[in-house]
Amino acid sequence: MSETLLHEIVSARTEVVTRIAAAAKGAGRDQASVALVAVSKVQPDERIDAMLATGQRIYGENRVQEAEARWTLRRAAYPDLELRLIGPLQSNKAREAVALFDVIETLDRTKLAIALADASAKEGRTPRLYVQVNTGEEEQKAGVAPQDADAFIAAMRRDYGFAIEGLMCIPPAEEPAGPHFALLAKIAARNGVAKLSMGMSADYEIAVMFGATSVRVGSALFGARSTAP
């Protein structure tokens, strides 16, 4: 691993961690209550290994097969890794996802819940689960509609015995993120859901002000992705 690359990655991470700490302090929150999820999709191996060398242990991926290729061997080398699926999951990939990921942040439909329950029984492990909420009600975006969230969370608990750990959202790119983060926090509070996955490179400090317990940061940590996600 080149010294220059390592230096670049160390300083990028230090800056993000410092900004999270400042945002947390400004919001009267404990810095330790915000987890940094390094979004490693599409990044080259040398950048992943440099990030691992900084001590960063929580990573987010948005595709099951790509994540398997990147993490299966590294997982054995770093037993304290935490892998989170933050992209849409097809039911027919549920088994692979349950085998690999510690957290699945994109539960948003009954068919997927059934597949995850089945896969968890077969694999003998249940990932921690987040419900994705489509706060901007965008056609093309995954997630349950805000007005359906309460009933969906209740059904997940009642019908599948899932302990819903958190909620996740991806606000519309062209809108201010704050109102979307506030909406997600409100839905979580009224449903007794503890964790909030919100905020990306462009808006993670705002997310921390609105109560994010994890932020998903890719390009601000690794540099721009060379291929589309």
Ligand SMILES: *Cc1c(COP(=O)(O)O)cnc(C)c1O
């Ligand atoms: C790619 C991705 C991110 C990270 O995006 P950056 O803008 O590079 O920080 C966060 N969340 C999800 C769901 C993503 O797909």
